Amino acid sequence: MAVVDTIAAIATAPGSGGIGVVRISGPASAQIAAAVLGHCPPPRHAAYLPFKEADGQLIDSGIAIFYAGPHSYTGEDVLELQAHGGPALMQLLLLRCLQLGARQAEPGEFTRRAFLNDKLDLAQAEAVADVINAATAEAARSAVRSLSGEFSRYIQDLLESLINLRMYVEACLDFPEEDIDFISQGRVAEKLQNIADALELVFKGARQGNLLREGIQVVLVGQPNVGKSSLMNQLAGEEVAIVTPIAGTTRDTIKNVVQIEGVPLHLIDTAGLRETEDEVEKQGIARTWRALENANAALLLVDAAHGITETEKSILERLPANLPKIWVHNKIDLHSEQPRQREHEGELHLYISAKLGLGLDALKAHLLKIAGWQPAGESIFMARTRHLQALQMVQGHLQNAAVYLEQPELLAEELRLAQHVLSSITGEFTPDDLLGEIFSRFCIGK
Numbered sequence: 001m002a003v004v005d006t007i008a009a010i011a012t013a014p015g016s017g018g019i020g021v022v023r024i025s026g027p028a029s030a031q032i033a034a035a036v037l038g039h040c041p042p043p044r045h046a047a048y049l050p051f052k053e054a055d056g057q058l059i060d061s062g063i064a065i066f067y068a069g070p071h072s073y074t075g076e077d078v079l080e081l082q083a084h085g086g087p088a089l090m091q092l093l094l095l096r097c098l099q100l101g102a103r104q105a106e107p108g109e110f111t112r113r114a115f116l117n118d119k120l121d122l123a124q125a126e127a128v129a130d131v132i133n134a135a136t137a138e139a140a141r142s143a144v145r146s147l148s149g150e151f152s153r154y155i156q157d158l159l160e161s162l163i164n165l166r167m168y169v170e171a172c173l174d175f176p177e178e179d180i181d182f183i184s185q186g187r188v189a190e191k192l193q194n195i196a197d198a199l200e201l202v203f204k205g206a207r208q209g210n211l212l213r214e215g216i217q218v219v220l221v222g223q224p225n226v227g228k229s230s231l232m233n234q235l236a237g238e239e240v241a242i243v244t245p246i247a248g249t250t251r252d253t254i255k256n257v258v259q260i261e262g263v264p265l266h267l268i269d270t271a272g273l274r275e276t277e278d279e280v281e282k283q284g285i286a287r288t289w290r291a292l293e294n295a296n297a298a299l300l301l302v303d304a305a306h307g308i309t310e311t312e313k314s315i316l317e318r319l320p321a322n323l324p325k326i327w328v329h330n331k332i333d334l335h336s337e338q339p340r341q342r343e344h345e346g347e348l349h350l351y352i353s354a355k356l357g358l359g360l361d362a363l364k365a366h367l368l369k370i371a372g373w374q375p376a377g378e379s380i381f382m383a384r385t386r387h388l389q390a391l392q393m394v395q396g397h398l399q400n401a402a403v404y405l406e407q408p409e410l411l412a413e414e415l416r417l418a419q420h421v422l423s424s425i426t427g428e429f430t431p432d433d434l435l436g437e438i439f440s441r442f443c444i445g446k
C-alpha cells in the first residue's frame with residue numbers, strides 16, 4: 001500500500017459562523033494534536049483546550065476531538081478542532097496544522113479516503129455530497145437514505161442474485177452436452193425475469209431520486225410585466241425560495257429555485273436573453289441557452305387580454321422543437337375569469353392569475369407530470385445520472401441474456417457484463433479517473 005500523508009482543511013462553510021471546524025486526517029494527526037494542544041486527548045472525548053502557536057501564543061480555545069483509526073470518518077486517525085468560526089482565525093488554525101506537516105486537503109479527499117478504507121461504498125460517498133447540496137427537504141431525506149446504505153443494499157441484493165445465477169450457468173458450461181437441459185432445469189429464464197423485475201423497482205426509486213437531485217428545468221418565456229416574477233413568488237408560496245446556488249451553477253444568476261412537492265423547480269428566465277456587448281452577460285446568456293437544451297418544459301406566459309406577440313414567437317422559434325410547452329394566460333382576475341385549461345392544436349393552454357394564485361395547482365400538476373414525478377409509495381433513493389445509466393445498461397444485458405437461453409456461453413457473458421456494470425454503482429470496479437471526477441465535485445473539507 002502507498003504511504004498516506006496527513007491532510008487538513010477547514011470543514012465548515014466559508015464565511016463567519018458561531019463555530020468553525022478544522023479537520024485533520026492521517027498518521028500525523030496525533031502528533032499535530034500534541035503540538036497544538038499540549039497533548040493528544042483520549043479518543044472520542046471532547047476536550048476543551050487552548051490551541052497554541054509554535055511559540056506558545058494562543059490561537060483560540062475550543063473543543064478538540066481525536067478519533068483513533070479505523071474508528072473514524074476516514075478510517076484513519078482524525079483530529080477535529082472546533083474553534084470560533086471566524087475566517088481569519090480558521091486560517092490561522094489551518095496554517096498551524098500545515099506547518100506541522102499536514103497538507104491542504106483536496107475537494108472530497110476525506111470522503112475519498114473513507115471510500116478507499118471501506119467506510120462507505122461509492123454510492124454512499126456520492127450521497128455525502130448530495131446531502132450537502134440537497135435543494136429541498138425531500139431531496140435531503142432521499143440523499144440521507146442513500147448515505148445510510150439503503151440504495152446500496154438493493155444493489156447488493158441484485159448482485160447476489162446475479163452472482164448465484166452466474167455460478168449456475170458457468171457450472172453448466174462444464175457439461176457441454178447437456179447444458180441446455182441444465183438451463184431449463186435451473187429455471188434460468190424465471191430467475192432472470194425475477195432479477196429484471198427487482199431491477200425495475202430499484203430503477204423507479206432511483207429515477208425519482210434523480211429527479212429530486214436534478215430538479216425540473218423550466219424555461220419561463222414572457223414579456224416584461226406579464227407576471228413572471230409574480231408567478232415565481234406564488235410558486236415559492238409560503239416556502240422560502242431557495243436561492244442558494246446549486247453546485248456547478250454558482251455564477252448563474254438567471255436561475256431561481258422553488259419547489260413543488262419537494263421537487264426542485266429551476267425556473268430559467270429568458271428575460272435575460274437579449275442582445276448584449278457585455279462579456280459577462282454574454283457568458284450568462286450562453287449558459288442560459290445551454291440550460292434550455294436540458295429543459296423539461298417551457299412556460300409561455302402571456303397576458304390573457306393580449307395573447308401571443310412577436311417577441312414570444314421569436315423566442316419560441318429558438319427553443320428546441322420537442323420541448324414540451326405550456327401556454328400560460330395570466331391575469332384572468334382582471335376579466336373575472338375562472339381558472340381553466342384547454343388543449344388547442346396539441347398544445348396545452350392554462351388560464352391563471354399569478355397575483356391571486358388561481359389555477360396554479362393545475363400548473364404544478366402538469367409540470368410534475370411532464371417531468372415524470374410519481375409521489376412514490378415505494379422508496380425513493382437519491383441517485384445520480386451515472387447510476388441510472390448503469391441500471392439501464394444492466395437491464396440491456398439481462399434482456400440479451402434472456403435471448404441467449406440456448407447459447408449458454410453468450411448467456412454467461414451477458415450475465416458477467418451485467419454484474420460488472422452493476423457493481424460499478426457501489427464502486428467495486430471503478431476506474432481512477434471516474435473517482436477523481438466524482439470527488440473533485442465535493443466541497444473542500446468533506
Ligand code: GDP
Nearest residue numbers: 223224225226227228229230330331353354355
Ligand atoms: P414580470 O415583469 O413579468 O416579472 O411581471 P411582474 O410579476 O413584475 O408583474 C407586473 C405587474 O403585473 C405587477 O404590477 C403585478 O402585480 C401585475 N400582475 C402580475 N400577475 C398578475 C395577475 O395575475 N393579475 C393581476 N391583476 N395583476 C398581475
Ligand code: ZN
Nearest residue numbers: 225228229230
Ligand atoms: Zn419580473
